Amino acid sequence: MSDMATAYAEDPHGIGARLREAGPVHQVAMPDGTSVWLVTRYADVHAALADPRLSLSKRNAKPGGYQGFSLPPALDANLLNLDPPDHTRLRRLAGPAFTARRVAELRPRLEAAAQRLADGLAADLEAAGEADLVAGFATPYAVLAISELLGVPEESRVRFRDWTAGLLGAGATREGMAAVVREMYAFFTALVAEKRADPGVDLLSALVAARDADDRLSEDELTSLAFLLLFAGYENSANLIASSAHALLADPAVRAAAAEGDGAGIAALVDEVARHESPALLAIRRFPVEDVEIGGTKIPAGDTVMLSLATANRDPRRFVAPDVVDTAREDLQRHLSFGQGIHYCIGAPLARLEAEVALGVLLDRLPGLRLSASRTAEWRPSLRVRGLAVLPVVSGG
Numbered sequence: 001m002s003d004m005a006t007a008y009a010e011d012p013h014g015i016g017a018r019l020r021e022a023g024p025v026h027q028v029a030m031p032d033g034t035s036v037w038l039v040t041r042y043a044d045v046h047a048a049l050a051d052p053r054l055s056l057s058k059r060n061a062k063p064g065g066y067q068g069f070s071l072p073p074a075l076d077a078n079l080l081n082l083d084p085p086d087h088t089r090l091r092r093l094a095g096p097a098f099t100a101r102r103v104a105e106l107r108p109r110l111e112a113a114a115q116r117l118a119d120g121l122a123a124d125l126e127a128a129g130e131a132d133l134v135a136g137f138a139t140p141y142a143v144l145a146i147s148e149l150l151g152v153p154e155e156s157r158v159r160f161r162d163w164t165a166g167l168l169g170a171g172a173t174r175e176g177m178a179a180v181v182r183e184m185y186a187f188f189t190a191l192v193a194e195k196r197a198d199p200g201v202d203l204l205s206a207l208v209a210a211r212d213a214d215d216r217l218s219e220d221e222l223t224s225l226a227f228l229l230l231f232a233g234y235e236n237s238a239n240l241i242a243s244s245a246h247a248l249l250a251d252p253a254v255r256a257a258a259a260e261g262d263g264a265g266i267a268a269l270v271d272e273v274a275r276h277e278s279p280a281l282l283a284i285r286r287f288p289v290e291d292v293e294i295g296g297t298k299i300p301a302g303d304t305v306m307l308s309l310a311t312a313n314r315d316p317r318r319f320v321a322p323d324v325v326d327t328a329r330e331d332l333q334r335h336l337s338f339g340q341g342i343h344y345c346i347g348a349p350l351a352r353l354e355a356e357v358a359l360g361v362l363l364d365r366l367p368g369l370r371l372s373a374s375r376t377a378e379w380r381p382s383l384r385v386r387g388l389a390v391l392p393v394v395s396g397g
């Protein structure tokens with residue numbers, strides 16, 4: 001990676017603030033050497049997220065520019081690479097599974113999973129005195145939640161973590177990514193075949209039925225959607241949960257506020273941490289279909305535009321004291337962490353519920369939980385995601 005990219009991956013908020021205050025739009029180099037336009041301020045990022053002139057389809061990209069992951073067609077035909085009308089059709093198919101009502105039905109299963117994992121964490125704490133809340137709770141919980149929804153068999157779930165490290169980690173190489181993509185491709189096509197042969201009551205079986213009955217989505221679209229839901233569905237959620245736990249354990253005032261209001265305090269914390277840490281640092285790359293002006297800069301059609309959700313979320317032009325975690329903000333949900341416009345995160349209600357349940361159960365089951373005094377939490381260096389690599393905790397009795 002270039003020096004700048006390495007510095008950003010290690011300190012996205014610090015470097016991001018410098019870029020945002022230096023100007024609204026910068027031309028920066030991605031690790032592969034390609035050049036992109038980075039948009040840093042809230043008003044511009046907010047408007048650009050919902051701007052129909054900014055396409056997500058690679059068809060509108062200049063050859064040789066930064067295009068994001070290179071995936072085979074069976075994984076690439078997903079919502080985050082499509083514009084209307086294909087996007088609209090696919091989103092309608094997946095939408096019903098993610099309504100607030102459908103998501104609320106998952107609550108008992110999420111609570112049971114969180115209880116089980118919190119028991120495990122408590123046992124680890126008792127045995128070893130210290131445990132890692134990321135590996136011991138947040139990650140397995142988020143994997144479990146999305147796997148339940150999609151109907152991914154238990155024995156396959158362990159591989160997700162390696163895949164995301166291979167794709168999103170700072171040390172991800174082109175060859176490593178290609179190998180991961182091949183493995184994911186094999187996994188998702190096999191999973192679709194299994195659901196076709198033996199349908200369950202899960203989302204993936206419903207999508208297979210939609211494909212087979214009415215031909216409303218192609219086979220590539222089906223595997224791509226399954227891939228996107230799984231991939232988008234757990235890494236960000238695990239990071240939001242661990243970051244929220246960290247915020248809560250790091251500051252007694254935040255912890256006290258979270259305990260208020262019979263769950264309302266926790267809900268507020270989850271949104272405030274979503275803003276403050278921005279699990280997805282950047283939105284998906286976009287390609288202008290015509291020349292556009294953003295923040296006073298003319299960006300030619302076909303160039304690559306990156307929208308920085310993290311710097312927008314800490315823009316002092318939009319949020320008062322943006323670097324402080326303050327669950328009493330009036331505009332708690334005005335962050336851009338779930339995007340905006342037609343690509344607004346379909347999983348946002350699930351992500352919020354998952355995090356609220358997880359933190360509620362943790363506080364209940366382990367009221368003495370504290371940050372370890374001997375080992376500090378470590379953030380994973382990455383250009384794309386903001387998440388803790390380890391969150392060492394102890395039980396204060």
Ligand code: HEM
Pocket residue numbers: 049079080091146228229230232233234236237240278279280282283284285309336337338339340342343344345346347348350351
């Ligand atoms: C804390 C957790 C999450 C965060 C921070 C997050 C963030 C985002 C963001 C920023 C976008 C918009 C990307 C863009 O426009 O460039 C997005 C879209 C999306 N997210 Fe999430 N997400 C989270 C959880 C989930 C979950 C749990 C699921 C599914 C189970 C999910 C599925 C999706 C899908 C399918 C899209 C594409 C929607 C579309 O293009 O219409 N996400 N997410």
